[in-house]
Amino acid sequence: MPISKSSSEHAVFASSTYGEQWAGPDGDRLTIALQLLQSQTPSTIQIDSFVNSLEYTPSTPVASIIESTTDWTVSPDGEFHLLASNSSFIVAISKLETISQWPDLSSTKPVDEQQKIALEDAWKNEIVGVSQGAYVSQSQHILAMPSRLGLHAQEDASKIVWPPRQLNEQGQRIAPASNRLDNAATILTWTRLSAVGAPSEFSLRAPLLGGVSTVLVEFSSGPKGVFMLADDEEGQASIGQTVSFEVRRLYGQDNLIHYGLKALLN
Amino acid sequence: MVDVAMVGAGQTKFGNHPLGLKGMWSEAVEKAFSSVDNDCSPSMVEEAFIGSIAFGGSQLGNTAALLTEHSGMDGVSVRRVENACASSGFALRDAWMTIKSGQADIVVAGGIEKMNDLSAERKRYWLGVSGDTEWERLAGLTFPGTYALTARRYFHEFESTHDDLVHVSVKNHMHGFDNEVAHLRKDVSFEKASSGAMVADPLTLYDCCPTSDGASAVILVADHLAHQFTDTPIWVKGSGAGSDKLALHDRPSLTQLRATQLASQKAYSIANLQPNQIDLAEVHDCFTIAEVLATEDLGFAGRGEGGRFARDGLGRRNEGDVTINASGGLKSKGHPLGATGTGQAVEVFKQLRHQVESPRQVRDAEVGLTHNVGGSGATCAVHIFGRER
Numbered sequence: 075m076p077i078s079k080s081s082s083e084h085a086v087f088a089s090s091t092y093g094e095q096w097a098g099p100d101g102d103r104l105t106i107a108l109q110l111l112q113s114q115t116p117s118t119i120q121i122d123s124f125v126n127s128l129e130y131t132p133s134t135p136v137a138s139i140i141e142s143t144t145d146w147t148v149s150p151d152g153e154f155h156l157l158a159s160n161s162s163f164i165v166a167i168s169k170l171e172t173i174s175q176w177p178d179l180s181s182t183k184p185v186d187e188q189q190k191i192a193l194e195d196a197w198k199n200e201i202v203g204v205s206q207g208a209y210v211s212q213s214q215h216i217l218a219m220p221s222r223l224g225l226h227a228q229e230d231a232s233k234i235v236w237p238p239r240q241l242n243e244q245g246q247r248i249a250p251a252s253n254r255l256d257n258a259a260t261i262l263t264w265t266r267l268s269a270v271g272a273p274s275e276f277s278l279r280a281p282l283l284g285g286v287s288t289v290l291v292e293f294s295s296g297p298k299g300v301f302m303l304a305d306d307e308e309g310q311a312s313i314g315q316t317v318s319f320e321v322r323r324l325y326g327q328d329n330l331i332h333y334g335l336k337a338l339l340n
Numbered sequence: 341m342v343d344v345a346m347v348g349a350g351q352t353k354f355g356n357h358p359l360g361l362k363g364m365w366s367e368a369v370e371k372a373f374s375s376v377d378n379d380c381s382p383s384m385v386e387e388a389f390i391g392s393i394a395f396g397g398s399q400l401g402n403t404a405a406l407l408t409e410h411s412g413m414d415g416v417s418v419r420r421v422e423n424a425c426a427s428s429g430f431a432l433r434d435a436w437m438t439i440k441s442g443q444a445d446i447v448v449a450g451g452i453e454k455m456n457d458l459s460a461e462r463k464r465y466w467l468g469v470s471g472d473t474e475w476e477r478l479a480g481l482t483f484p485g486t487y488a489l490t491a492r493r494y495f496h497e498f499e500s501t502h503d504d505l506v507h508v509s510v511k512n513h514m515h516g517f518d519n520e521v522a523h524l525r526k527d528v529s530f531e532k533a534s535s536g537a538m539v540a541d542p543l544t545l546y547d548c549c550p551t552s553d554g555a556s557a558v559i560l561v562a563d564h565l566a567h568q569f570t571d572t573p574i575w576v577k578g579s580g581a582g583s584d585k586l587a588l589h590d591r592p593s594l595t596q597l598r599a600t601q602l603a604s605q606k607a608y609s610i611a612n613l614q615p616n617q618i619d620l621a622e623v624h625d626c627f628t629i630a631e632v633l634a635t636e637d638l639g640f641a642g643r644g645e646g647g648r649f650a651r652d653g654l655g656r657r658n659e660g661d662v663t664i665n666a667s668g669g670l671k672s673k674g675h676p677l678g679a680t681g682t683g684q685a686v687e688v689f690k691q692l693r694h695q696v697e698s699p700r701q702v703r704d705a706e707v708g709l710t711h712n713v714g715g716s717g718a719t720c721a722v723h724i725f726g727r728e729r
Contacts, residue, residue, distance in 0.1 A: 263489045263594060264492065265485050267485050270539055271540040273481070277461060288485055290589050313496050324478050332478070
């Protein structure tokens, strides 16, 4: 979802389009921060206080998520600070270490209070669950993060390879990622899963959202991928339509939040 | 090289079974051995291959040893074979290869799954473990979703609509209605199957097979022993297997199963038979669109013609050149994951021996085929059986 932004003399601020009281069905301070960072000229940034503001622990280090998704460099001596209000879902980039006055950022999208509360409860319950979803090892999550969050792709014999692979058909190791896929792709096919058809990871939230949609897309450089659709309350996917991607919460498990790219209809 | 004959085959009823793993497996084995015309017992078995996902985590390790212990095959060389829903199709292939290679003369292949005594939540977890967990599942997909993506793309690429899938569903329910071991013995009208609850758009409840409990087992022997056990052995004329990328998005085509194509090409080649020589085929219709693809990938219909094949009723019992899923298929007979592949072989064994109760018998059945797919097409085993050696 596009973020709402404002700026002051010392900082630039952002919230979700739902305003300062909610980051959306699958958003949080980190997903807002990533979009804010992507909208600004990259530099170096300190994130210690921001990490402490997060409601739940991400499954992979925040610094790695930022560096996989944006061109910013996380550094303890960074030129900027990434900051978040503890009482609202407003995020800031500033050269100052603290923000003395957080702005009021109004919503451009109506909030369904009942749904908001129900979804917040669903996340709370989901994250304390143990292995309710198919298990992907933590090391695999970390190794694939640049591909998952930043669309980093490998190249093998002039062919763009994504998601990452190890060996080619000649048994040779494919070189590490050296490309980045476009943040746009075309829908080849799609489905909307009812709450019954959705994986157990999404079993608490899917009924509240009326199901979940998934698109299978093709990037212009060749690779294909599947992504959950986000912010599709008012639109339906169609074959041939283009999408772009944003980092959102995927699911919670073992007290960790897993993040990934979701597709947005253009 | 040694030829391989099937001399016995048995299975439990598929569905909500009151028995557990030991009970179901021993029932399938008991039926398989009692189907052998002359004296044959579990103690004669040299090797056993048992397909199972060990759904629910029940006896996840050493599953096969537990089962042979409780079915009179104590001490036999045994192992669990796991290739998702194609587990026992591959168990059958392993058994066939074992005899072909001369390592054993009497081998049991089978499969088992206990699925329906789990909570809905736990069941949904296990239903997703055979897909691509890292990319597909985290994009919201389980198999209904994956096959729904395939179906929508198929409708886009070819002159086909959801009505074609309804025809598959109606046919398989019609075939399964008279099958006493079928899970869903319901005659379903076109109107009813057209209006099922949506599971994964465009697939409805009537496009999806049920989750079933069940076990199945077949007895394979080397050619020199075949007539010791029966006057009417069913010969395993060809066996082929193949694999493909685990995730749908990694495959060049979204509307073909390369694993099926590779497996069937090998099986046809070994059997020296063509698709038009098959009288009946038990194909892996975990979702109705899967049967449409299978009719094409197995060579019964041309590329893009699988929808029309279903629409024209060409797979109905005794109406076209080949009867597709005389048993009711996974859609009606049921789908106890690990037991499905050898369950298909049990049906073909009976059909080719002309021992199926009326009106299910396929007329003049001489050659049959089984097609067992793992996941959304990552693995596939195809077998061709005949009355003639």
